[in-house]
Amino acid sequence: MAKYDKADLERRMHGAVEALKHDLSGLRTGRANTALLDSVAVDVYGSNMPLNQLATVSVPEPRLLSVQVWDKSNIGPVEKAIRSAGLGLNPINDGNTLRLPIPDLTEERRKELAKLAGKYAENARIAIRNVRRDGMENLKADENKKEISEDERKRAETEVQKLTDDMIKAADEAAAAKEKEILGK
Known part of the structure; x- marks a missing residue:
């Protein structure tokens, strides 16, 4: 089992958000890009x-x-x-x-693209949660191997959860901005 590495978790979660932003940039909004x-x-x-x-x-x-x-x-x-x-x-x-x-988007196509943006965001949230799960499992393993104390594990788990919440918030904000752009609101 891998040892808990906060920097690695941060890098992997950030990677999921960046992948989402890249996916969203490929969605057509009626403006040239x-x-x-x-x-x-x-x-x-x-x-x-x-x-x-x-x-x-x-x-x-x-x-x-x-x-x-x-x-x-x-x-x-x-x-x-x-x-x-x-x-x-x-x-x-x-x-x-x-x-x-770049042709105008029909209302139906706008809704499809907004739904797709939501799907991309959900995939990013799942990826972020999977990274969190890995981090939590590594912390429990480290505690079981007596490499860290229960208090250290709990403190680190709180850090991992805060990082997860921040990254999910960033993913949601990116998707919401893209949906707003697609729907022209």
Whole structure:
């Protein structure tokens, strides 16, 4: 059994919150955001490559993404990958770049995306609680091995619970901000 390590627990919980923020950044809100295309993989050179390894993505206008493909022979595959990524984006190919107008979200789609943001937040809370469980088990094991006293274990458990509460609060705040952004409220 691993020994209790507060810094490790903190790092793992913080990682869960950061992963949530990354997942949330990929949700479309009706405004252009380069993170929207982070999940797009393009079938080129005989393998699947992330879009950001083939092109530069920029936001020239609030409701427009511009994709500058470095190798012009890859424009077709990049356009196909964006269309089939399930993002609801329809690239306009002008020969050198792909322009992606960001369409308005329907009310139904907004609700779906808000629900998805909630699901991402729940997954982050579960990950944080799993880290807490590991920490609590390590503390009990340390106490059973007589490496720490009962008082030290209880004090450390209080620290772990406070850290857990703080991280869950951070996850909830990130999700609430994203839901507010998606629903346009």
